[in-house]
Amino acid sequence: MPRVTLQTLADELGVSRATVSNAFGRPDQLSATLRARILARAAELGFGGPDPVGRGLRRGRVGSVGVLVDQGLSYAFSDPATVLYLDGLARELQEGGFGLLLHAGTGARTDVELIRRAAVDAWVVASLPRDHPAVKAAVGSHRPVVVLDQPRLPGVPLVGIDDEAGAATAARHLLGLGHHRLGVLAMALQADGRQGIADGRRQARTTYEVMDRRLGGVRREVAAAGLAWTDVPVVECASNDVDTGALGTWELLDRADPPTAVVAFSDQLAVGALRAAQELGIGIPRELSVVGFDDAPPAATAQPPLTTVAQPLAERGQAAGALVRALVEGRPVAVLPPYPVELVVRASTAPPAVAVVTPG
Amino acid sequence: MPRVTLQTLADELGVSRATVSNAFGRPDQLSATLRARILARAAELGFGGPDPVGRGLRRGRVGSVGVLVDQGLSYAFSDPATVLYLDGLARELQEGGFGLLLHAGTGARTDVELIRRAAVDAWVVASLPRDHPAVKAAVGSHRPVVVLDQPRLPGVPLVGIDDEAGAATAARHLLGLGHHRLGVLAMALQADGRQGIADGRRQARTTYEVMDRRLGGVRREVAAAGLAWTDVPVVECASNDVDTGALGTWELLDRADPPTAVVAFSDQLAVGALRAAQELGIGIPRELSVVGFDDAPPAATAQPPLTTVAQPLAERGQAAGALVRALVEGRPVAVLPPYPVELVVRASTAPPAVAVVTPG
DNA sequence: CCACGCTACTTAATCGATACAGATGCGTCC
DNA sequence: GGACGCATCTGTATCGATTAAGTAGCGTGG
Numbered sequence: 001m002p003r004v005t006l007q008t009l010a011d012e013l014g015v016s017r018a019t020v021s022n023a024f025g026r027p028d029q030l031s032a033t034l035r036a037r038i039l040a041r042a043a044e045l046g047f048g049g050p051d052p053v054g055r056g057l058r059r060g061r062v063g064s065v066g067v068l069v070d071q072g073l074s075y076a077f078s079d080p081a082t083v084l085y086l087d088g089l090a091r092e093l094q095e096g097g098f099g100l101l102l103h104a105g106t107g108a109r110t111d112v113e114l115i116r117r118a119a120v121d122a123w124v125v126a127s128l129p130r131d132h133p134a135v136k137a138a139v140g141s142h143r144p145v146v147v148l149d150q151p152r153l154p155g156v157p158l159v160g161i162d163d164e165a166g167a168a169t170a171a172r173h174l175l176g177l178g179h180h181r182l183g184v185l186a187m188a189l190q191a192d193g194r195q196g197i198a199d200g201r202r203q204a205r206t207t208y209e210v211m212d213r214r215l216g217g218v219r220r221e222v223a224a225a226g227l228a229w230t231d232v233p234v235v236e237c238a239s240n241d242v243d244t245g246a247l248g249t250w251e252l253l254d255r256a257d258p259p260t261a262v263v264a265f266s267d268q269l270a271v272g273a274l275r276a277a278q279e280l281g282i283g284i285p286r287e288l289s290v291v292g293f294d295d296a297p298p299a300a301t302a303q304p305p306l307t308t309v310a311q312p313l314a315e316r317g318q319a320a321g322a323l324v325r326a327l328v329e330g331r332p333v334a335v336l337p338p339y340p341v342e343l344v345v346r347a348s349t350a351p352p353a354v355a356v357v358t359p360g
Numbered sequence: 361m362p363r364v365t366l367q368t369l370a371d372e373l374g375v376s377r378a379t380v381s382n383a384f385g386r387p388d389q390l391s392a393t394l395r396a397r398i399l400a401r402a403a404e405l406g407f408g409g410p411d412p413v414g415r416g417l418r419r420g421r422v423g424s425v426g427v428l429v430d431q432g433l434s435y436a437f438s439d440p441a442t443v444l445y446l447d448g449l450a451r452e453l454q455e456g457g458f459g460l461l462l463h464a465g466t467g468a469r470t471d472v473e474l475i476r477r478a479a480v481d482a483w484v485v486a487s488l489p490r491d492h493p494a495v496k497a498a499v500g501s502h503r504p505v506v507v508l509d510q511p512r513l514p515g516v517p518l519v520g521i522d523d524e525a526g527a528a529t530a531a532r533h534l535l536g537l538g539h540h541r542l543g544v545l546a547m548a549l550q551a552d553g554r555q556g557i558a559d560g561r562r563q564a565r566t567t568y569e570v571m572d573r574r575l576g577g578v579r580r581e582v583a584a585a586g587l588a589w590t591d592v593p594v595v596e597c598a599s600n601d602v603d604t605g606a607l608g609t610w611e612l613l614d615r616a617d618p619p620t621a622v623v624a625f626s627d628q629l630a631v632g633a634l635r636a637a638q639e640l641g642i643g644i645p646r647e648l649s650v651v652g653f654d655d656a657p658p659a660a661t662a663q664p665p666l667t668t669v670a671q672p673l674a675e676r677g678q679a680a681g682a683l684v685r686a687l688v689e690g691r692p693v694a695v696l697p698p699y700p701v702e703l704v705v706r707a708s709t710a711p712p713a714v715a716v717v718t719p720g
Numbered sequence: 721c722c723a724c725g726c727t728a729c730t731t732a733a734t735c736g737a738t739a740c741a742g743a744t745g746c747g748t749c750c
Numbered sequence: 751g752g753a754c755g756c757a758t759c760t761g762t763a764t765c766g767a768t769t770a771a772g773t774a775g776c777g778t779g780g
Contacts, residue, residue, distance in 0.1 A: 379728085
């Protein structure tokens, strides 16, 4: 009835508990024949190896890494980009013998309690807003933390990309094609579920740093082209999915002077823009150009295929995993420079229908 | 330098370790003022509460539940149906204070080792083949196990649906519309990556019980309609995604006597069928009828909207979570009857173009 | 004034394992 | 033949917490 432990086995076989432990974890510490006997008896008793929790306590490691994602799981996993980097992360961590303890911030207060009570060796913060309580809880857990994308935290390694450059490239591409009226389709600027046009005030208050940087990139290029940033409508999409992207696009186009080109801050939103355009009977790219962000799998298969800012998703996930491994093993880690991004031009962008050629 | 523990705090304040423990876990066991003092000092020292591993060892519970999914994470999460029930599961478990330790069967031998070493209170086996080594490892871990869909294991609670009835309903619907030439688009019958027509021999050897049951359901209806099962081509799709579904559909239609109606065993595959038809210039439902399975979100938004066999995905995930909670807490659990399924008729099915009306 | 009950703590056993410092025995080398 | 090395196993401290049982101290009712 009582649980089988190393001690049970030791008593059964008349050896010490230490030897039984070694039979499982350090084969070189005992003779092959004794080890075989121990393992055989263990199998008979249905003993599957040392208890992970006891082992974890003693060794100071349990072999799991917590991952904090925004919103619910279904939401996080509906985004192919998120899935891709989680996959990279999971692979790398599994390689190192770690499991992935997923934690979706539900926003409830119990979140923090759960994080405090979670038996993990480290935390990966996967793109959370700066003020999210889960972030504080993770940092306060006295375990290594690695951040993906955001938020930047002092002394915490970050695996990010050059967001500003990425967004700037997208904007420059469109401006270079001759567009003068841009629109921006952004993800949430704050976690308050707000949807719609975000004015300057709102833009300045985002708690999602990635949005801040990408807006900055577009703004920079718009200014460089001699245009007014206040003339560029920014629509904030409360969720990063196709439906909401379509909704946001409706809003962008339903204006007095609708944009001829849209910079979307994710492929999800961009695909939503394509759908909205189709519903409205607007030809892409003839009447509207759309640039996405991420180059997630759906970008290439979209109709038309999306011009988008490519970033190494799986690779970054893997890099985050490698950082975690290093930190847990006490190895020093270097500061990672932002991963480069690259514009992939496909068929969703073209010069505006009525090109306004500037003299010169 | 050394870690702050309950003992550190106890020494600091001149109280016993037990009292400090109680300050965190059982507030009624000490005076409010002392508790406040302890908590205050804890905050000062940056002590975030009792160590989860020590706690876990003593209490016999760590607060995490392992989830075993087939293939890699990106694969599992590319299926909206999987995402939906994992979301239900996660919600229910978070409610109970458990985190989700995800474990994607990579097929490597290290999988089993990882499972053995994972600090979890229970396992959820999410639709694995009968012979998957991870299943044995989970069952052998001496922790409660709950199975989603498959495999059926003696003495292990299962949260399933009536697969046979579901598939039968789909087939009956098509046969009732007047179709005489059916085709089946199945998921993998074995985990060997094989793709293409599965003959009777292969069908009989599936290690995925769900496929077995669904094939049985279709077979039953085909027989009831007086047709020969051997005339019904079954194409096995190695991965459950849209691309592979399209590929399988090509194979199904590229035959001497192509089917006029397809039963797909997932919405993913069904959407693939829609795409293949579009590529081939085949009108749906005029020239080809398609029935899906799951009624995952994409089913309703597909073009045309999919007729599909609906099943309560999130609800089942939640039910699995509830079972896990009960088992971990030592409460007895009743055997769950299969969840009912229901055919949702949308626009992807219609009578065959050249209806063969039986006299009578 | 004693017994009783209550609150507020403390004591000590325990969860299951790991790792380091011995202990033991045996062969070998000079 | 004594010293030494080596392989193989044991003894024991320790990881960080929980909890049942025990002990003061204090107020109260008979």
